[in-house]
Amino acid sequence: MRHYTVVGLPNTTPVELPAEVRRLVAAHAVFSGGRRHYELVKSLLPTTHTWIPIAGDMPALFAEYQATAASILVFASGDPLFFGIVRTIQTHDATATLAIYPAFNSVQRLCAKIGQPYEQVRNTSAHGRSWQQLDEALLGYEPLIAVLTDGVRTPAAIAQRLLDYNFCHYELLVGEDLDGPHERLGCYTLAEAAHAEFLPLNCVLLRQTSAPTRNWGLDDAAFVGLSGRPGMITKKAIRLLSLAQLR
Amino acid sequence: MRHYTVVGLPNTTPVELPAEVRRLVAAHAVFSGGRRHYELVKSLLPTTHTWIPIAGDMPALFAEYQATAASILVFASGDPLFFGIVRTIQTHDATATLAIYPAFNSVQRLCAKIGQPYEQVRNTSAHGRSWQQLDEALLGYEPLIAVLTDGVRTPAAIAQRLLDYNFCHYELLVGEDLDGPHERLGCYTLAEAAHAEFLPLNCVLLRQTSAPTRNWGLDDAAFVGLSGRPGMITKKAIRLLSLAQLR
Structure with a gap:
């Protein structure tokens, strides 16, 4: 069972990490994230470290994670629980345990x-x-x-x-x-x-900016009918009843 | 036009404020917040300060704000934009300008x-x-x-x-x-x-935990009818058509 520490970074430069996160960084040797994240944090990492880049190929990335003995610290943008990497980790490594240190989301x-x-x-x-x-x-x-x-x-x-x-x-x-x-x-x-x-x-x-018109049903006249036979359409009453029967 | 600085506090004790917020605290003389907030931050405030407590009476509170010449720093819990004091300020003091320094919401x-x-x-x-x-x-x-x-x-x-x-x-x-x-x-x-x-x-x-049953309409039998006359009910087709005519 693999353990991931996930750290969200703000968009400020230089990046200032909270004391708790700095201690976690010092205790890790294997890091991962996008190229942009590496530029932001590389001066804060231990001198000897491994960086696993996150590009687009997720199966390849998680194969690389699985081949790593050490626990991994993953950098992300903003809050990794907001359209972020946490869901990706949970999808590709279902038994993973996670510790999450977010920044604010955008x-x-x-x-x-x-x-x-x-x-x-x-x-x-x-x-x-x-x-x-x-x-x-x-x-x-x-x-x-x-x-x-x-x-x-x-x-x-x-x-x-x-x-x-x-x-x-x-x-x-x-x-x-x-x-x-x-x-x-x-x-x-x-x-x-x-x-x-x-x-x-x-x-x-x-x-x-203003309350929208809420239409609860389309009038028959709102449909484009067959040319020459504009009335050949399933009528509103039948359309509504059909929808109401859906299960 | 009154200016408010609104600072969200985390639930950690002792409270650690970011450097930017510490500078703002040092530049203010009038502060406001709940009783719990005062306990959390009073050791961080300038020695000479005024504290305007936020209890329940909002009109009285904003009358007190209006009577204050200085700009006011308001403490809140978590993110003041998340069911928080910012909406209250905007409601009671429509021309206010705001600078907001959130913490994470709950x-x-x-x-x-x-x-x-x-x-x-x-x-x-x-x-x-x-x-x-x-x-x-x-x-x-x-x-x-x-x-x-x-x-x-x-x-x-x-x-x-x-x-x-x-x-x-x-x-x-x-x-x-x-x-x-x-x-x-x-x-x-x-x-x-x-x-x-x-x-x-x-x-x-x-x-x-599981996908709910989605009902698109209630069957006639789902209603409790008059005793002895269970069928005396506006029928489903008419109910649906009536809803669909709403504007």
């Missing part, structure tokens, strides 16, 4: 800087994955939706998606390089954000 | 200690308020629900409520006095938790 940092209470935020990620989580949050009429982005699903792409599907009752709050040297905070309309450029390290909060 | 601390990823947690509070937020989360089939408790809506009362209304597909994770000297972590079935006692400072996470 949504929490954004909210602290703009004074936005966040207990009601619905967290979603589009980082390296589809729009599904965001779409579900939008369809659920969530008033506050956080979105983790990537180079494809950027703040501008999010704004364009909301415009395309007529979810126009939101504004975008964007935090770029939070706690870093190029930090920038902004509040944008969808139209503004759709044409803006943002630094690659960013975090988006969609905030409802 | 749900985040619980999750770090039990290795539970929390990005999908639905946060609710029953602290000094009704069951409404918890009920909405349960009716929304949320797989992970955090609940802030109080002396009436205890972990045991939560478990009993779930049993009473047949939401039996959850287990309770309870963190007591997190980061404090009497910290205790436990995982309980609803039946166990309903009869257990917990320390007053606690935090509950409801975790789904």
